Amino acid sequence: MSGMSRTAAVDDRHATGTWMDDIAVKLGPGPTSEDMTDEALMLRVQTGDKEAFRLLVARHIDRIVGTARRIVGAAEAEDIAQDVFLKVWTARDQWAPGHARFRTWLYRVAVNRCIDHLRRNKPGSIDDVPEIEDDTPGPLAQCEQREDATRLRSAMSHLSEHQRTAITLYYHESLTAGEVAEIMGLRLNAVESLLKRGRQKLRTVLK
Amino acid sequence: MTPEEFRALLDTYGADLTRWPHARRQAAHKLLQDSGRARSDFADAQAFDSVLMQSEPTLSDTRRKNLVDSILDHLPDEVMSRQGRDMDVKSSAPRQPRATRGSPVAEAGISVLVRPLVGLWVGCLAFGILLGVGLYLGHQTLHVSAESDWVGTLTLFGMN
Incomplete structure (x- = not known):
């Protein structure tokens, strides 16, 4: 996730108290627009609005690909992101406004897809798959960023699937421990334990 | 602290x-x-x-556009989608930690669920066998006693 999108994510989280109000304001009649909140777009998606869905996908695709890269590896990340959004479309009636924020629900679908993938496939190191080349001619900084990301992913392959998921959501997606617990369907103290053990193990591996 | x-x-x-x-x-x-x-x-x-907190490299504009287009192109039609919505109740339910090595279910599989019922199964089988044998012997005894009664009656009246 880029620094800018991380900031947006954090800002988004701080706006928790107002998103239901935003829906009321922004769901009025009129065309689907980019300044609508996720929740307002999702309400339109529930009516079958594909343009609203396109906006939601474009808004979150980088985050979901990044999360999948951390949990299952780079090679399958884009396929998994595609599956995640197709599931969001087919299961769109399951999202209930007021019950869960769209982003929390989206991450839950994504984490479930990643865990299902890990359980179906032979456990292996997520660093032994080739990095997909970005087709943008990148500067040196981009290469270094890719190398650092690959090194971290390699270290994370030493963690259990639940440690890896918790660490990814907490540090990479800047979610709170409470949100991570909600997404993973675990108690807060279980997530705190996953974060602590995962971090300790990563420190040992990355030394 | x-x-x-x-x-x-x-x-x-x-x-x-x-x-x-x-x-x-x-x-x-x-x-x-x-x-x-x-x-x-x-x-x-x-x-x-x-x-x-190192960021992952972002998708290039071209790759992001292709991926978004691909997702939109693969959306199921409305009929399929409605079926999917009915069937797809597991997609947003949290995944529970897998049964780990050493847990009773992982070690013994389905047998851990069946084992407490073994006594019941054996009991039912024994009861069935005893019931069958009992019915067979009962039938034989009735047949023999009816036959012997009939012979006794004929003898009594001097007809045998």
């Missing part, structure tokens, strides 16, 4: 004190003011946080 507790909280929540439980923040700030060792641990944790 002890230095050990401070390190444990650093390991759990990282070095961003705004993400720590509210009740522990003030004590952490106090310890940081008083302890050089705590400041050193905190600096290490900050450096490690920056490693963990």
Whole structure:
């Protein structure tokens, strides 16, 4: 996730108290627009609005690909992101406004897809798959960023699937421990334990 | 707050004190003011946080557009979608931790569920066999006694 999108994510989280109000304001009649909140777009998606869905996908695709890269590896990340959004479309009636924020629900679908993938496939190191080349001619900084990301992913392959998921959501997606617990369907103290053990193990591996 | 507790909280929540439980923040700030060792641990944790928070390379505009288009192109039609919505109740339910090696279900599989019922199965089987044998013997006894009664009756009347 880029620094800018991380900031947006954090800002988004701080706006928790107002998103239901935003829906009321922004769901009025009129065309689907980019300044609508996720929740307002999702309400339109529930009516079958594909343009609203396109906006939601474009808004979150980088985050979901990044999360999948951390949990299952780079090679399958884009396929998994595609599956995640197709599931969001087919299961769109399951999202209930007021019950869960769209982003929390989206991450839950994504984490479930990643865990299902890990359980179906032979456990292996997520660093032994080739990095997909970005087709943008990148500067040196981009290469270094890719190398650092690959090194971290390699270290994370030493963690259990639940440690890896918790660490990814907490540090990479800047979610709170409470949100991570909600997404993973675990108690807060279980997530705190996953974060602590995962971090300790990563420190040992990355030394 | 002890230095050990401070390190444990650093390991759990990282070095961003705004993400720590509210009740522990003030004590952490106090310890940081008083302890050089705590400041050193905190600096290490900050450096490690920056490693963990490294961003993944973003998708290029072309790749992102292709991926979004591909997702929209693969959306099922409305009939299929409605079926999918009915069937797809598991997609947003949290995945529980897998049964690990050593747990009763993982070790013994379905047999751990069947084992308590073995006595019941054996009992039912034994009861069925006994019932069958009993019915067979009962039938034979009735047949023999009816036959012997008939012979006795004929003898009594001098007809045999």
